Amino acid sequence: MTNTENETEKPHDWQEAGDAWGHSAADWACLYEHYALDAILAIFELTAVSQQTRLLDVACGSGLALRLATATGAKAAGIDAASSLIDIARERNPNADIELGSMFDLPWPNDSFNVVISINGIWGGCEAALVEARRVLKPGGKIAISFWGNGTPNDLRGCFKAFARHAPAEHLGSMKTLNNIAAPGVAETMLTDAGFDVFERGSRVSTIEWPDAELAWRAISSVGPAVPALRHTNPSIVKEAVLEALLSCRDRGGIYRFRNDHQFVVAQNRK
Template sequence: MSGPAEAFDAAERGMWDGRAQVYAGSFARLCAHPVEALLDAAGVGEGTYVLDVGTGTGTAALAALKRGARVRAVDADAGMVAAARELGADASVAALPELPYGDGEFDAVVGNFVLNHVGRPRAALAALRRVLRPGGRLALTIWGAGRGAGQDLLGRACEAAGAVRPAYLPRLGPGEDFVRTADGLAGLLTEAGFGDAAADELAWDHRAGVEEWWSGAAGGVATIGLVVTSQAPETVVRIRREYERLSAEFAEGEGRLALPHRALLASGRRLSCPRP
């Protein structure tokens, strides 16, 4: 039976299908920023057996390998998996909450901006808890309710150009969503049976070229990409014009932008039994 969660997951699959290379050349560097802090929060070091869930093009998996960890990686998109493998990650196709690993198999699990992209976040956390050994650590990043000004640049350009958000964009069912704050995310981990759950907000300026930042949206990557590419050609021209105008607020010279961003980083430890 199909429901809101299944519809959300199907829309997410379609959003990323065939876009691995465009993502690698645009938004991947942005998402790489918290990786070292993510690995620190999960206690990843020499000999740690790590699962990187939603690996994308393999950034977190490869960073863990550099620390001497043993790493497995999964992603729901076959193109992302192929890109990660080309870079040396041991990656395979798997979509949360279904994971092809045994109970308690890993010392640590990391997920860099993956919980935003699943229709059943609580079921996803239960799956991540299952594959962690007792005492093993989970660390996750998500885009939260708090946003930096750079995160809104492309959306502001769409609004100024009169773009209409397509009705088919994925939305979580009301029973699946959670408060996208540090406290809300830490509470979600506690609810899922993780002890010592904590979350903090990260803030940084992402530096990118004007064309690089536009290329992700123009190539259909993520929600903003679906908004842009669903418009009529004349509207896309207006969006680009508004983007160039508004991006001047973040200009650093020579076609470079400094784009303020904010995200949440949470971690917790697997308890032997989930809390009631």
């Protein structure tokens, strides 16, 4: 097995990923998950989510998109690798079918859904997850995946560079593999190769606001990519570096306004 193959496989151990993303579940759910609101609303419009929709959210986190889907009258289901996030998602969505598990082995029968979404859950190297999503999607059903883009604004860049500087060296290769989905045409090729016909690419500006530095740190440090740095380096050192990177996001009133290019691609199951 080549080094490249090792780099692409390691980040996709679903239990390892769940451990990372669930390490600070309450902060993630309350302080960070709403970063995706603009993209979720755009995706729902493009996939025509309504009372007639059976929707699956792959890597559903703490269930924000499921809650919004349920509000439209859709019948929602979700899966995530983090048990602590699943607990919150189930509390938020008592009528949804929410499972703990791997996006590479979905526990639903063929043709179960007419919409599948994944909000920053399927990244570079996750082609097998798209094949599995197609299996549970009805013929003609739609899929939408979102991810961070390379455009502006890009407040994440400074924070993630700070995490990278304090993380183990082997973490960097896996992050590059995951993030290559932001390169032009990569997401479209992944979807096409998995059996989908791409019909839309779009973007929104993700915006989150925090009233002070402490809440900004709690929010940012709740993301999965923070974990290698927090476990490798004194967390107070990591915190100082991240807050320094966030200074440019602080307005005259002291509010931290965190803005990022949020891309998404929508496709249809050709089977």
